[in-house]
Amino acid sequence: MTTLLDVAKKANVSKMTVSRVINHPDKVTDELKKLVYEAMRELDYHPNVIAKALANRTTRIIKLCILEDIDTTEPYYMNLMIGIAKTLDLHQYSLQLVTRRNFDIGNCDGYIITGMRESDVSWIKDLKKPVVLFGENRYGLDYVDTNNKAATYLMSQLALEKGYDKLIYIGIDSKESFEYSREAGYLQQVQEKRMIPELHRFGNHSHMAEDFIDDNWDKIEKNTAFVCASDRLAMGIERGILRRGGKIPEDFGVTGFDGVFLNQVASPKITTIKQSIIEMGSACGENLLDKIQNGTSQGSLVFEPNVSLGGTLRN
Amino acid sequence: MTTLLDVAKKANVSKMTVSRVINHPDKVTDELKKLVYEAMRELDYHPNVIAKALANRTTRIIKLCILEDIDTTEPYYMNLMIGIAKTLDLHQYSLQLVTRRNFDIGNCDGYIITGMRESDVSWIKDLKKPVVLFGENRYGLDYVDTNNKAATYLMSQLALEKGYDKLIYIGIDSKESFEYSREAGYLQQVQEKRMIPELHRFGNHSHMAEDFIDDNWDKIEKNTAFVCASDRLAMGIERGILRRGGKIPEDFGVTGFDGVFLNQVASPKITTIKQSIIEMGSACGENLLDKIQNGTSQGSLVFEPNVSLGGTLRN
DNA sequence: TTGATTGATGTTAACGGTAACAGTTTAGTT
DNA sequence: AACTAAACTGTTACCGTTAACATCAATCAA
Structure with missing residues (x-):
């Protein structure tokens, strides 16, 4: 090494000059810089991160x-x-995966936290190193997330444009911020159109949504679209409707949220909100490194939603 | 810190003694050790890994x-x-995720490599740090994997015990070692029973297997079981049979390999080989750390297969 | 008694960088 | 020419730990 x-030695300067060339190049003359760069190249020098x-x-x-179960x-x-x-x-940083159990073990320069509950807020605020959350929150902590409200607002709008004349929201029975936002998006769209909102909430399991359709089939009017808070729920709704002989997308519309794997095995495929989690993860990392290196906070980063068209809405 | x-200072000894207490406790008297431990506890000392x-x-x-596409x-x-x-x-090691592109960036103490192809063998053998592969190979490199041969042998045996009297192997069209092993397991079972083997190979996509069934439906006899090299292929076979009105498991059997997610959405669920990837990952890590810390090689680690019963074999 | 041997502990010098300060050169001013 | 400030470069000490060696006391054989 x-x-x-x-x-x-190779460049006939002191260690310090080399260090400066790397970290504060403006403080070294071009002449020496050239010598140093040359020496680095010839020796294939890579700084020792440790x-x-x-x-x-x-x-x-x-x-x-x-923080949640994986x-x-x-x-x-x-x-x-x-x-x-x-x-x-x-940026030559390394990632350590921790859970509630091994959270405290070992030092670090910053945290990316996901799956936070309300009860976690206080200790998270007490952390002495920079933090970025993955997933929105309402406690003033910086986060990265999809614009949940805009997403369901958009989806509801799309469903209305396709001519469905009733919109039912199928939500996740949880007190988390993203769920409130998704509901809010639906509500805003519905209220702008002077329609009467109808919301139902279940645990995030497809069979619950499926049973709901089954139990209430006679009360469900044709030309209704279901705006669901997750692909799982959307799949349940879809299966429930198909089981009862309903026609998708002709008589009923269904939309989901997430664009992850379940979407790929449903038939017809769910029209859903696609999140680029990879991109959002990168943003998380950049946001955090920025805080660490410059001490500056970019604040929260909100990604605008993309609709992924499947076959559960007309046209 | x-x-x-x-x-x-707190224990009235030298730094070195403290260091020794941590790394070579047998070289320090019990008396001093006690003092040092006490000081450590009182000061809540954690070694600086860096x-x-x-x-x-x-x-x-x-x-x-x-090394393969994720x-x-x-x-x-x-x-x-x-x-x-x-x-x-x-063990206070951290994990760095790399691909072909950023492989060389930064130093490390050891490698866990997965998705190796034949052309990778030479550079992997040239690596100067310990290596453990995830997935079997035939080049003498230490690895961790399921006993692929035993798995298909076992599955074939199970299918025969259930009374299917013909076994067709549906493999993955690839030259990788695990595929050879899976084929070998099937072959051995079939040959022990003096049956005539029949193998087909496709890319690992369900529709290919589905089309195969569709195209050859009239040539396929009742009471045949399909031993597949992956759940994807098994799902394709299942769908093909159902499409043609075949009865699973009454008239046709299907078995898969992997026990990962696809299995959960098939109907009936595929009877398959379940691999505990998490456990195998841990074993990989332990194997590698052993090499790094003790210089000793545990050699390869082979996990015996577990059958996960679904509904695609009788009984 | 003495010298050699053993075992426990301390001292020193690294590991590869960086900040803070000290020293040198250069250019500008009077 | 002498003085000063600015710009650059070098020296030193330290980050927290460990290996190698030095030291010292206790034990033991002759």
């Missing part, structure tokens, strides 16, 4: 804290990690 | 190299990473 000193970290009193570790059948976290890792690698 | 020196790494000339970084809809890699991360965290 070649070190600063090797480069310094030594750097020791001298700077940093760890170069970012902890990704997944449902490994969903590619969600995988994509998130890929996105984060991509950015961190680029 | 409390350091070795703080502990040393400084340790610098002094030891190590990086505490393990690279996980995923299909993020499969929980496979997620589980693998979770398993590896679990072990590494325990």
